Amino acid sequence: MKPTNIADPEYFHKVVDCQYACPAHTPVPEYIRLIAAGKYTEAYMVNWESNVFPGVLGRTCDRPCEPACRRGRVDEEPVAICRLKRVAADNKGDVLQYMPKVPFKSNGKKIALIGAGPASLTVARDLAPLGYEIHLYDEWHKGGGMMRSQIPSFRLPEEVLDEEVNFVIDLGIHTHFNHFVSSMKEEILSKGYDAVFVGTGAPRGRDLELPGRKDAGSNVHIGVEFLANIAFEHKDKIGKKVIVLGGGNTAMDCCRTSRRLGGDDVKVIVRSPFKDMKASAWEIEDAQGEDIPIMNNMPPKEFVVENGTLKGMIFGKIKAEYDHLGKRNLIPTGEPDVFVKADDVIIAIGQDNAFPWIEKDLGIEFGKWNLPVLDRLTFQSTNPKVFFGGDAAFGPENIITAAAHGHQAAISIHLFLENKDIQKERPAPTTNLYRQKMGIHEWMYDSPVVNDDRYKVTHEEKSVTLKNRKVEVELGFTHLEGFKEAQRCLNCDVQTVFNTSRCIECDACVDICPTDCITFTINGDEEDLRTRLSAPSNDLTQDLFVSDLLPTSRIMVKDEDVCLHCGLCAERCPTAAWDMQKYLYSVTKAGQIL
């Protein structure tokens, strides 16, 4: 193998598994250390710079970081990253002092943002300080988009959302709320905006055309509409017996909301096996905790309506079989169909994109699944002035992905309006390596690895939460719990940096490494080297760090897979060939935020 080029910013970035997995590449270990130090405000700002909605995400994020967390590979469970983020948000002090301050010097350019969800708000946050006049359009009376309409307040209290939406709106954004844009041509393009960003999400919930659907009428609800109606208080009741169809997070929110609106016999019925459900494990767990059974392998067949009243639904029974390619087939078991009683049925089986308001003659092409044709890097549509992001870009994803899209679209818009090449002149990430050494056994980070299991977050009493949909279920970590959970972080951003010319090949690092990451051996290709390392090297997604040739004609190979970043290699190295250096990788935004 060729020596690893650690000057390439992506090499060490990939070692910080959580940050690498995060769509917005939030520097997770950096803010976790700040939380451990009680610096909640600073931890919040690290988040705010990167993902704009720390308080919202600290409750509702899809957490791609957690399955990626290295701790999950050596311990039973990963660090509770999401809940730690909330600790920063809940305990922050005066954050306004660190945020960009209005008024900003105008640059004379105007931008329209359609939809006030996380993607548009991120674009607004990034571009407002650069002097753009930003016009934000939304059909509702407040910003937040799906964060407001789709996430029930028992998971995300309204005040938390309002505060973070307002941090952005207060940057001098011109809001056009209660304004449903029904024509791109007439309401937007005709007004001479220099650029347009579409962040309208995937607003159309799928319906289920089965026998009886039409007759069942108003007792059948579409999940996303149901949640929005509750959020905006157009609806506050539901029948006693409720069936929720679907296995995603929307289904989980619908069933739990139903429990709070009078549903005392709420069931989730999913056509596929439990393990294939799309909902996050913790949301499924919370739903089950509220006495909501989840019934699997039952495809819906028919709505049963008698005398104009919905009585229930009929379900078939299937089993899933997987072929050698892993493709799933749902095969009927031949068991008799099942009738399940219901007063109301909520259909939460997916969402689609819909752009009926964008005229066909505007040069904005649409492709598969009615999605706009976009450049994956720049988010520019086939009309160079128009950019898309969030769920509107590539279909339903999540909040953190929307924020990541927003940052990149903001860069594109800024470069575009400065007449620069939006592909080639995109700014590189900023990176830094800081030495962490303070003494022979002392580092600037907490190098000892604690053995604590993942801390559980306390929930409010069920008897309280089920009575009021606005009472938040999770109470969040206390200061002490937050500190202890933060200590579980392995500090993967404190990198093991190897200097070949200093190494005397004494093997001290090999001998001390608790997880056998380091090997000195003769070079070979990667496949061959992986068979000759100190410990099994089976995770091919994890890189090998390979040194230059050493005096004995060997190389140093470090398998990054289960390195604990404990610093013992560097402590036991007599020549400081190993050093622990903190690597801060930051995605460059359209302009400097902090």
Next chain:
Amino acid sequence: MTYLKPSFRHPALPKNKVGFTKVDYEGAISTLCAGCGHDSISGAIVQACFELSIEPHKIAKISGIGCSSKTPTYFLNNSHGFNSVHGRMPSITTGANMANRDLIYLGISGDGDTASIGMGQFVHAMRRNLNLVYIVMNNGCYGLTKGQDSATADFGSVSKAGKSPSPFPAIDLAGLAMEMGVTFAARSFSGDKQQLIPLIKAAMSHTGFAIIDCISPCVTFNNNQGSTKSYDFVRDHIEATSELDFVPERKEITVQYEEGRTINVTLHDGSFVHLRKLAPNWDPTNRRIAMDGLQQAKNKGEIITGLIYIDPDSKCLHEILDTVKTPLNSLKEADLCPGSEALEVINAGMR
């Protein structure tokens, strides 16, 4: 501050035949200087015992005094241990070995502990062919007292502490052992685990006294320019007699070597050492050739490593003395006391 070793280990660590992972052979975190050769030797011992699938409680590790003799704390936490008096490891081990011949005895010593204060004990243990693996962690200096030359410091070698080169010739422990009629002699280097691990395995399978004179650089006091026991000097002057594999049981050897280039030496327990000779005419079962080879290497200024000599038919102290097969500590009163009738017979014979 980290004197704590994390308790997490690689999740896919292999297990040996007795169901243990390498972790079960580890010890406490080392407090020796960072980069000390001794730590590598500890690592090699851990690996060798793991690979041999020895149950840790069947090993007794015994040491004297010195940096080297601290190391038993850093490996085989689950084995028996005795940190004895300076230079007295061989006599303590002799007693232990006589009392319980079923354990594997691993003696750890240093150049001071062996070549100075313990010299008398060392030579007599060899002379008696005590069943013991005797590892000398040889750094040519007294590291624990700030690096004065030891008796194994080579003539002309400069230590960090010494202003002038060593005026005395070194005691060559492997050469001395050969002179004493040792039945297993090897020399190795802490920085060459590939050689050291199979040597330790072979030594642990050998019946009788097995010495491994292991050069182990002192990073703090004897890793400087002018030292003959620095990492750089040893690497520049090292010459291996052979590459060796330790094969725990008879297996067909499929790799073909040029005729006369390989030697298999079968040990008492049926395991054998497979050697690929690097030096022509080397025969580790021939004492005269081995002694000549040592002398020639010395004349050329080479540090010869590898298995120097082995007598696979060696008889250990128990066999020489024809002691009882049962360990003394397991003998019951019935075994030891023949009873009053036997006494009557003896007494009658005296009348």
